[in-house]
Amino acid sequence: MEEKYNKILTKIEEADGIIIGASNGLSISEGIHIFAENEDFLEIFGDFRENYGFRSIIQGCFFPFPSEEEKWAFFSRMYNYFLYRDEASPVMKNLHELVKDKNFFVVTSNIDDHFSQAGFPMERLFEIEGNCRNLQCSHGCCDQIYPGDEVLSKMAEQQENGKVPLDLIPTCPNCGGPMQVHIEVDRNFLRDESWQRSYQAYQDFIENAYGKKLVLLELGVGARNQLIKAPLMKLTNAEIHATYITLNKGRELYIPDAIAAKSIGIDGDIAKVLQQLVEMK
Incomplete structure (x- = not known):
């Protein structure tokens, strides 16, 4: 496992750009599970x-x-x-610490605003399904x-x-x-100017990453969440120097054969994995 962690850290350090794709699994690692009767x-x-x-x-x-x-x-x-909470969770603090000095962009379907709370700038954040505040x-x-x-x-x-x-x-x-x-809970969801601006910033980041060393860091994106997962996998497959890194649990950890040689997957608690990576950084 330590070898995998070192490889992830090396890929992040060498990357010209990092795209973070995040969904409910990341929130679950913080203790928030919107699908559970817990x-x-x-x-x-x-x-x-x-x-x-x-x-x-x-x-x-x-x-x-x-x-x-x-x-x-x-x-x-x-x-x-x-x-x-008045401050970000340890999970989000560790994620920010891991990438704060790199050229990154975040795309997420989470609505809890925890990325901006942790210090991720809005101009590097695309919240596909909006924000609860x-x-x-x-x-x-x-x-x-x-x-x-x-x-x-x-x-x-x-x-x-x-x-x-x-x-x-x-x-x-x-x-x-x-x-x-x-x-986004119904057809009334407004894709306003700020939403469009974030979407365009995301597309521009991808456009500028072509041909460069790119890391696709996927955090807690379920197999059914193709809104985030499919574009990241497609980009990994298309880009020669891309590396797909996915952190998830059990059956939700999925790497197709087409990109297996360019991928690193860790099955485990995202909170513990991020903590370990930051400690080894």
Whole structure:
């Protein structure tokens, strides 16, 4: 195993560019599992489980709540659960330490904003499915995303009996209509100017990496998450000097034969692997 770690560190050190692809497995390594009916879910969202029957955070994100008061009770509580810490987790700190001095770009389907919290600059970050701390008009009346920290924090603090006070429920500053968290849970998801700018920055990074020493560092991306996985594997296959490094657990660790010779896979706890890599750096 130590030989694999040394090889990973060498590839990162020699890389002209690093693309980090991250999904739910990275969040799980921090202790957040949006697909699980675990102890955290039952403790924090147990009343929603009892009242509505859904068994995970992700199911709650797609649940058709009967009122705005109930909808915002859930989403503000989710916001608070993701971001109650004032600082980044040890997992995210270690990841940042591993790549901070390199030319990198992050593409992620995680909505918890933990990358920016850990010091990853927004101009090097593409959050494909949005971010739990931002708001948008549910009708998409305008190309505008709004910061939601203040109102989400208040709603998380002041909710009672699974509802938030009516006077705290946000409305669109432009049309006066209902709002929602800017995450991709329906067809209303707004790919606004900032989303388009991040997408273009991601494409530009790939374009500038052609022919160079490239590391594709995939963290906790499940086999079904082709939104992130497929482009990284395709790029690995196409680029002569590319190396595909994937950290995951069990059956989720997948390396196709076509890129096996250019790949390094570690089956294990991402938190422990990142800690070991930073200690050996």
